[in-house]
Amino acid sequence: MRISRGLVKTNLLLLLLVAVLTVIPLFIVQGGEFGGADGQAEAVIQSIDPDYEPWFTSILEPASGEIESLLFALQAAIGSAFIFYYIGYVVGKKKGMEQAS
Template identity: 50%
Template sequence: MKKQNVILLLFVIALAVVPLIIHTDGIFSGADEQLVGIVKGVSPDYEPWFNTIWEPPSGEVESFLFAVQAGLGAGFLGYFFGYYRGRNASRTE
């Protein structure tokens, strides 16, 4: 591997690991959960406008569905940019 790639890989690993080391007692919750707490603090009698249609049976299923959604989105974007880059490269030749 090139030296530049190794440095970038170490940087990415550090970005993922350092926050976990620094905040060992931190609570990593989603923005939705934090917002509910803030809204309840400001207006305790607040009622949501609607409820979810389907709630996943567990947090693991919810995480899995989120990962699938992220993977499909990344695959679509990679295909889209690769296709148009290849098409433009073939036109310039």
């Protein structure tokens, strides 16, 4: 199976574009705080209704922000591993069926 040069160039261009779009905000927002949507939502709710109390609290509260980030990254890694395993399985099954016929 040969990969065309045009496809390789397109993929490299897309990877470069993703890298640029990832790095540019780090230079534009110097000293900015990159917070999550949860903190922003909590601030808006408090400004609308200062007496609001949540319906429930977390069962497990991480000891620090680093542990919370670790758990989030672990969750993302497990999810992406499952998705890419499934994609690989489907592609491999399709190729196997093509080769068998």
